[in-house]
Amino acid sequence: MxxxxxxxxxxxxxxxxxxxxxxxxxxxxxxxxxxxxxxxxxxxxxxxxxxxxxxxxxxxxxxxxxxxxxxxxxxxxxxxxxxxxxxxxxxxxxxxxxxxxxxxxxxxxxxFVLRSFLFEPFKIPSGSMIPTLLVGDLILVNKFHYGVRLPVINKKIIANNDPQRGDVVVFRYPVDTRIDYIKRVVGVPGDEVVYSGQKLTINGQPVPLTPLGDFYDEDSMRYAPKFSEKLGAVNHNILVDPKRTSIYQPMEAFEKFRDNCRYTAEGVTCKVPAGHYFMMGDNRDNSQDSRYWGFVPDENIVGRAFVVWMNFGNLRRIGSFN
Known part of the structure; x- marks a missing residue:
């Protein structure tokens, strides 16, 4: 032995x-x-x-x-x-x-029990969720908020809440489910999401933005315009650079429900299919998200992110977030 x-x-x-x-x-x-x-x-x-x-x-x-x-x-x-x-x-x-x-x-x-059914820690690896979450933030994810799932296979056995617009969610990357991503829910099943001219519209209603001045990104050492955005009942901050233009094109890996999206030089329009969600990063011009690789199926959902429990480079980051 x-x-x-x-x-x-x-x-x-x-x-x-x-x-x-x-x-x-x-x-x-x-x-x-x-x-x-x-x-x-x-x-x-x-x-x-x-x-x-x-x-x-x-x-x-x-x-x-x-x-x-x-x-x-x-x-x-x-x-x-x-x-x-x-x-x-x-x-x-x-x-x-x-x-x-x-x-x-x-x-x-x-x-195993705590991590599989209650709370799971994650580390933010990229700047796609700036200014809400910074690189190096250590966050906790509520594993039972969206229902109880079997570990490893992520099979839901007890339903609870459904993801809502504005929730910050950790999920398995649809292109490679071995990788975990974190984004904000922008569209729920049945929504028509339009992101054109760097403005977000859901079901024909423009999402209101309020300018908040400039945000200094320490990693890139540059300033970017910051706005307050309201998705559903959630007020949160995003970065949108009006001076930056993007040409939206789907990734080759975007296969399932590819016909639900229409692309132009200015933006993308998508109809969210049943059992799926449209995710976007808060750092809108620096985020690989549903605009590029498609919808997130419900079975890929890991949990709802709700608190920064540590950032060794900045202890003031500790606390809850929207």
């Missing part, structure tokens, strides 16, 4: 090393599930086989020592050298491969 455990730890080190070095895309949910199952197997084996076997061996040693002392005492030898207590403690001691597997099971199980 010690050799098998060493091989398993070696495989884990290779997997994590390759993930860290960028040789492949890791799946933390799957990894956590596998660790939970493996450590559970060790925990059950320890509880029902290995621990009882060690206890039996220790009891046998103690009984043998007691019998030897009794026989010597009958022969008139009252004082007997030797103490088996140390040996008995060594027999009862867990080997390293049990301590580093079965011993970790309760901790891994708690993390």
């Amino acid at each position: 010690s050799t098998l455990t060493a091989v398993l730890y070696g495989a884990l080190a290779v997997y994590l090393g390759g993930w860290f070095l960028g040789h492949w895309i890791g799946n933390f949910s799957l990894l956590l599930f596998v660790l939970t199952v493996v450590t559970l197997g060790y925990w059950l084996a320890e509880r029902f086989r290995f621990a009882p076997a060690r206890q039996t061996a220790a009891d046998t040693l103690a009984a043998s020592d007691a019998q030897r002392r009794a026989e010597l005492q009958k022969m008139g030898i009252a004082q007997v050298d030797g103490d088996v207590s140390v040996a008995r403690e060594k027999l009862l001691m867990q080997p390293w491969w049990i301590d580093w597997t079965a011993g970790l099971f309760p901790v891994i199980l708690v993390v």
Whole structure:
């Protein structure tokens, strides 16, 4: 068992090393599930086989020592050298491969349950959600707000709230579901979303914008016009640069429901299909989103982002956001 455990730890080190070095895309949910199952197997084996076997061996040693002392005492030898207590403690001691597997099971199980069904942490990797979320923000995502889903396969088993316009949502990137994205819900099923001339219109109603002056982006070291936007009941800030023009073209990966969108040199018009959502970044001119790669199916939804719990470069970032 010690050799098998060493091989398993070696495989884990290779997997994590390759993930860290960028040789492949890791799946933390799957990894956590596998660790939970493996450590559970060790925990059950320890509880029902290995621990009882060690206890039996220790009891046998103690009984043998007691019998030897009794026989010597009958022969008139009252004082007997030797103490088996140390040996008995060594027999009862867990080997390293049990301590580093079965011993970790309760901790891994708690993390697995919390992360799979309650809250999951994420780190903001890009500036597509500036000014709402900055690069380096560590956020928490409410996993049960949109319903309870089975871990790994992300299958919804209990429905709850549906994503609403204005929600900030983490989801599996439709082009590559191994990657998690974070954007804002702009269109819900049935909506007609128009983004043209850098202005957003939903179901024929222009989304109101209020100028808020300039925002200084420390990463790009430049200023950009900031606006307040209201989507549904949510007021939030966005960046829109009127001086910047974009030509919208769909990515080749935009295949499903591609006919629901019409593209022009100035913008894009999309009809959101049932069971799907139209997502956009708050940094409108620096965001790869539904304008380019299409709609997000409900089964890709991970959860609703609601708070920045840490930013090591700027502690003032900690708190909730819209």
